[in-house]
Amino acid sequence: MKEILLNSENYQPGLSIDCVIFGFHDNQLKVLLIKTSYDNKWSLPGGFVPIKEDIDTAAVTVLNDRTGMQGIFLRQFATFGSIKRKDPNFDSTVLDYFEIPKDAGQWFTQRFVTIGYYALVDFLKAIPQKEDNHEIIEWIDHKEVPELILDHKEILDKALHTLRIELNLMPIGYNLLPEKFTIPELQKLYETILDKKLDRRNFLRKITHIGILKKLDEKKSNVAHKAPNLYTFDKDKYEEVLKNGLNQGW
Amino acid sequence: MKEILLNSENYQPGLSIDCVIFGFHDNQLKVLLIKTSYDNKWSLPGGFVPIKEDIDTAAVTVLNDRTGMQGIFLRQFATFGSIKRKDPNFDSTVLDYFEIPKDAGQWFTQRFVTIGYYALVDFLKAIPQKEDNHEIIEWIDHKEVPELILDHKEILDKALHTLRIELNLMPIGYNLLPEKFTIPELQKLYETILDKKLDRRNFLRKITHIGILKKLDEKKSNVAHKAPNLYTFDKDKYEEVLKNGLNQGW
Incomplete structure (x- = not known):
């Protein structure tokens, strides 16, 4: 400049x-x-x-x-x-x-x-x-x-x-989370943006329903007790939903 | 100019x-x-x-x-x-x-x-x-x-x-329809904007659920057979939903 x-x-x-x-x-x-x-x-x-x-x-x-x-x-x-x-x-x-x-x-x-x-x-x-x-x-x-x-x-x-x-129209997270993440981490991102608590089971049901998540054969390390599963985004499906929009709100 | x-x-x-x-x-x-x-x-x-x-x-x-x-x-x-x-x-x-x-x-x-x-x-x-x-x-x-x-x-x-x-985020119709209208007329407006047919019962359920409609004690005239009911928007509730957004998509 x-x-x-x-x-x-x-x-x-x-x-x-x-x-x-x-x-x-x-x-x-x-x-x-x-x-x-x-x-x-x-x-x-x-x-x-x-x-x-x-x-x-x-x-x-x-x-x-x-x-x-x-x-x-x-x-x-x-x-x-x-x-x-x-x-x-x-x-x-x-x-x-x-x-x-x-x-x-x-x-x-x-x-x-x-x-x-x-x-x-x-x-x-x-x-x-x-x-x-x-x-x-x-x-x-x-x-x-x-x-x-x-x-x-x-x-x-x-x-x-x-x-x-x-958030009601498109998936989010691909650009904000690391490549591998847990469902609780993804939920925390939504909660932080929306500034409110979401019901765990409802969130899981809705996010799964969108069909953009890929479950990995890997667990989160450094976790004392029951280690949560790691997920990643299915990039093709993510892009598709990003283009066409979600069909439902949160 | x-x-x-x-x-x-x-x-x-x-x-x-x-x-x-x-x-x-x-x-x-x-x-x-x-x-x-x-x-x-x-x-x-x-x-x-x-x-x-x-x-x-x-x-x-x-x-x-x-x-x-x-x-x-x-x-x-x-x-x-x-x-x-x-x-x-x-x-x-x-x-x-x-x-x-x-x-x-x-x-x-x-x-x-x-x-x-x-x-x-x-x-x-x-x-x-x-x-x-x-x-x-x-x-x-x-x-x-x-x-x-x-x-x-x-x-x-x-x-x-x-x-x-x-349409997924806010009510629509107040500015596009006459003051009194029937549910089929409102549905037609949504169908025209979305450029697709909507299921009659689903639409009725969803639009009623929003809580912005007021059923009038009046039927549409000039209709040969079973005359449909007329509705109007409850302006206060409409404004409220317009401000806060719908909680669901279509």
Whole structure:
């Protein structure tokens, strides 16, 4: 971003991308957040849209740059365009900070309409990438998110709401769990996203009914007593259900 | 649009709104389309985003202007931003046509990212409004849509896909049916949107289970033999379910 001048010849004017990147770890649904040294608030990772790039491509770029991962599950979920989407505290020290020429300063003073994408990534494979050394980038439990800039809290809430709704429409877990997992681990993922307890037998019945699980001839190790079976997703069936949708809600 | 100059001081640059307006009539799901005399293709009704207006407000304006109705059910469903979203056949006679000064011509040559909204309206109450006398505006069965400009067909398909998915998440009908209706009429609406036959008893069971219907002490008139009961939506319960979502799919 430092090398290409921020103006409307290089970037789509007044348009940005913000990514809500979810990861699952320690029974927490975490979200990847950024803090720059010129601002006391945290923000979602984001970027601008190069004039010669599709919006979806620009979103993939943000995601790859920030997680070091390719081929991530990524979905556009909503576009935010309140007239209040201007930085009220914009000060030109930001320009110095980013080594941006002063005459490009007006770029930052316009209203930005932002397209929200959410991503599901394997927490253990993602390596959060700083843009420079002044920046902090961290996984934070979605229940303990600090104050965010602008309407980023609203964007995050909407992403979470969308994810909860989509649990009724599609399978989830492939991008959030390790390759082998137990049914209780999968249930815990659903419970964490939905923020409620699910009945064990009901969950087992419903998840089995979808037909995307493959039982492995392997048990979870490091478990003292009765070791639970390990499962993996049947990738072909998973993709098929992802495409056609579930026929029932939870 | 003719009175305010099309430039980035008045409108958000490179951004537009397109509305997929659905109405239900004669057992058809119809969509409101527009044809101008300078183009042989049809298009979705749309507009630009005034610099001082939220994107959602701009969408409401398009909808009110085109249907003559207020308080319509309207939802943003996706944003389209391929780099191909430029009019390849743009010719400057359009400027003459809209009485737009030549120096504003470059407005039309940039890539437009467009935010898609879909609306559900009561077909009998909507009065399609032309922008001028050269324009045709018509309800067209969604199964017989002619060739559309740019990616408008893709936008329409995505809106329909979203509507079908949302049938699993929320009640529908309040905005598409007259105040009093029979269960077979409601079923027909669902069948038309989903484009498939539903089992009569299953549908009755499921729709009753949601708890949004109020049976009226009235039968449908003009029916030769056994007249079916009329129903209406319990508005409070309908709104409640709309807010919290259905707990089951179809």
